[in-house]
Amino acid sequence: MSPSDAGGIAAAPRLGDDLYVAAHRSDRWVVLGAQVAIVAVAVALWELAVVKGWITEFFFGKPSEVLRYLVERTKDGYLVTHAWVTLYEELLGFIAGTVVGTAAGLSLWWSPFLSRVLEPFAVVLNATPKIVIAPILVVWFGIGLMSKVMIAVLICAIVAWLGAFDGVRNADRDQMDMVRAVGGKRRHVFWKIVVPSSLPWILTTMRINIGLALIGVITGEFLSSTAGLGYLVDSTAKLYQMSHTIAALVLIAAIAGAQFYFVNWLERRLLPWAEDHELDFIT
């Protein structure tokens, strides 16, 4: 059984390999082409509508002006400064919050009593929109960088804590018994079963958190600030400089998109066993 079995599995993919991959690759280019086309057509229509006077630049902005603003003010460093402030606040908050929250959630495994005590708090915190703490934190930490960082830290810590806690509770009892039966102590059960089986939960919370952290710092910037992309959106919109507001929006979207793909990449690196990213010939 074994040699034929092994041979069959090792040899089978080879045959269909190239054709299958090639078919998917050409698909991918078609999809990408369609995506670029949608953006190009939408922007072109928008520009046309403004030029023809169907809509006013005052209310809707103008793509060519957005582009001019993006290029010129990136060159003179103005946009770079604002983008950097937002990115700095967000990443600092995201990293600190995720680390603290994840560690707290995972360590609850060591105390079933504490997890039972904390369970209802977790449920209520999870159901509450976390952004409501933003005004309080602005009062506590002022209008500078610190209040935005703390908003992101708190939101990320709560979500990461809940996620890691969930992962811990879903760890497989039989797998833990197996590790104990082959001679593992509690620390082995923790590091070899609880932590790795919580990883999918942790990565899911990272995916959620990277977005929430951005929402958090931008909300903080809306509330009170002197720099950052949120400040730029808020201040230009109040002056009806729509093209500039939209330019800031584009930058925010670019940051959010890049981060999403980064977490995706991270997930593939950390969970090679769970992902469907490789072509799975063996059913």
Added chain:
Amino acid sequence: MHDMMTSPKQETAGDAARPRVRVEFDNVTKVFRQRDQQVVAVRDMSFTLHDREFVSILGPSGCGKSTTLKLISGLDFPAAGSVRLDGAPVKGPSPKVGFMLQKDLLLPWRTILENVTIGLETQGMPRAERNDRARSLIAKYGLGGFENAYPRHLSGGMRQRVALARTLAADPEILLLDEPLSALDYQTKLKMEEELVRILQEERKTVLLITHDIAEAVSVSDRVLVCSGRPGRIKAEFAMPFSKGHSPQEARNEPSFNEHFNLLWRELEADVTI
């Protein structure tokens, strides 16, 4: 069965006629709490397992078979009575005992090699040494070339062989098997049964197999203990003649196989409710 209970200790190591007692269940009772109810999983269960013996516990589901296994492996403890391993009460998992369940319990985030070495890691064996040992076991069980594959790439039968390699890597003397093959399709199961029995005989292990498959119990065991429904206890014991010198397949073809099969079936029948 009666003489086992009246003379629980057979301190005769080296005596070929009566091998020494390895595992001993002495009037064991185990109670669980389910919601607000008490469930007696096992009541006053007594049996012994001698060195290098292949014993099966056969019974309907819910007769406390898995409880029995957890008690021997030191993952759980009796409410009354005692479970002894080589004469000493079981206080926790022992390296002498290994188990294999219906679920292969392979860790999806570990490669095949890493799954096999997990027990050796917890025992602190150096990486090079444990990888060497795992590689030779993997090759021995026909999985060579799959060291770096993940469990999801393997079929059910292959996964169970990895589980066997993981269990045997720590070199236990006593093996507890809880329906290890029952999740496999019938043909794979028969093949695996042949392999498993051959390996366990070669390695000269003491085996306790928990099963509800009568034919399996007849063809592989030295002795079969028939277990009653909840609360579980041993209600009869039969010696089986086929385990020595026969593979399970050969045993099934023996003329007296059906006779032994029917003997066990009649004993079980009383507990079967459809």
